[in-house]
Amino acid sequence: MSQVTNTAILFFSRNLKEEFLAKNVGLNVQQFSNLFNLLVKKTQRTIDQTSIPVKALFSDEQIGSSFGERLTNGISNLFSEGFENVIVVGNDAPELTSEDLLWVKDKLENGKNVLGRDNHGGAYLIGVSKNDFNASAFLHIDWNTGLVFDQLKSLLSSEELEKCLIDINKRSDFENIIKSGLYLPKAFKQILKAIFGTYTLHTNFDFTLPKSIWFQQIELRGPPSFVS
Numbered sequence: 001m002s003q004v005t006n007t008a009i010l011f012f013s014r015n016l017k018e019e020f021l022a023k024n025v026g027l028n029v030q031q032f033s034n035l036f037n038l039l040v041k042k043t044q045r046t047i048d049q050t051s052i053p054v055k056a057l058f059s060d061e062q063i064g065s066s067f068g069e070r071l072t073n074g075i076s077n078l079f080s081e082g083f084e085n086v087i088v089v090g091n092d093a094p095e096l097t098s099e100d101l102l103w104v105k106d107k108l109e110n111g112k113n114v115l116g117r118d119n120h121g122g123a124y125l126i127g128v129s130k131n132d133f134n135a136s137a138f139l140h141i142d143w144n145t146g147l148v149f150d151q152l153k154s155l156l157s158s159e160e161l162e163k164c165l166i167d168i169n170k171r172s173d174f175e176n177i178i179k180s181g182l183y184l185p186k187a188f189k190q191i192l193k194a195i196f197g198t199y200t201l202h203t204n205f206d207f208t209l210p211k212s213i214w215f216q217q218i219e220l221r222g223p224p225s226f227v228s
Contacts, residue, residue, distance in 0.1 A: 006084040007105045008053045010074050011043060013091045015059040025171040027195070035195050039091040039168075042188060049098035052087070052105055072138045079130045085109065086128055093124035095165045095183035100125070104161070113158035118167035121146030125161065132156055171196075 014022060016036050024032050047054050055078060062070035071088070078086045085108035087101060093116070104114045104127045113132055116125035122144075134155065141151050152158070163183070166173050177184065178192050 005052060005105075006082075007087065007108055008055060008078050008081075008083040008085070009047055009050075009087045009089060009101065010078055011047060011054055011056040011090075012062075012071060012074055012088055013040065013043075013056070013058055018059045023169055025174065031195055035192075036091075038188075038191055038195070039094060042094045043089065043091045043096070046096060046098050047089070047101065050101045050105070052101060053083075067143045068139045068141060071143070072135050075128065075133060075138070076135055079133065084130050086126075086130075086133075087114075088126040088128075090124070092168050093118065093165045094168070094177070094188065095163070096124065097183055100161060100163075107159055113156040114161060115149060115152055115156065115158045116161040117149045117164045119164055120167045120169070121150070122148045122167055123152055124165050124167055126152065127158075128156060 013019075016033060019036055020029065020032050025035075027035060044056075055074075057074045063073045064070040075086050075088065085105070087104050087108070089096060089101075096116070100116070104125065107114050108127050108129055111129070113129060114125070114127035115123050118124045137155050141148060141155070153160075165183075166177055166180075168174055168177060174192060174196060178189050178196070
């Protein structure tokens with residue numbers, strides 16, 4: 001990764017298998033594979049439009065036994081590579097735009113940390129400077145709860161992105177995205193509608209199989225491209 005700025009983006013995400021096990025939202029394996037690829041590609045495309053250096057960190061590459069440890073280590077490693085600011089994003093806020101990321105970068109490089117609040121009390125974006133990053137305090141955030149945003153707000157003297165985005169963890173969140181989705185391309189929402197058009201609540205997929213076989217069991221072809 002070539003460093004052309006003192007700010008980097010950490011794209012922090014589960015891999016496909018772990019995401020399916022955590023929240024398959026009633027989709028079968030193939031449907032969820034299409035959904036996962038859609039969300040990952042949307043995030044990657046948004047990041048690419050900024051030209052900000054990025055490190056994608058999926059489950060297999062994350063270090064730590066808990067979410068807090070893995071995230072804290074991911075941020076710390078980017079600081080150790082020489083970056084002064086890190087912007088953390090996941091794949092669960094598709095309404096995030098490249099303009100948002102560039103705004104956050106500007107704020108960070110002018111001495112302001114930034115948070116983006118989601119509709120469940122979490123944070124869909126964390127922008128933190130090396131000087132204000134306290135690894136021990138980050139470890140003690142109640143991650144994956146509705147307390148995250150307020151705890152981060154207390155920890156970091158931060159500005160807040162104006163828009164509160166839908167954090168997509170449940171089927172109803174996707175339905176809300178399809179209905180409202182103010183910041184999403186029409187084509188993206190159409191693909192979501194197609195994915196959720198028919199679904200099954202059960203799958204006989206055997207996750208005890210070795211990973212190499214697991215990935216051979218489903219077709220990891222990406223969904224149709226969309227225009228932003």
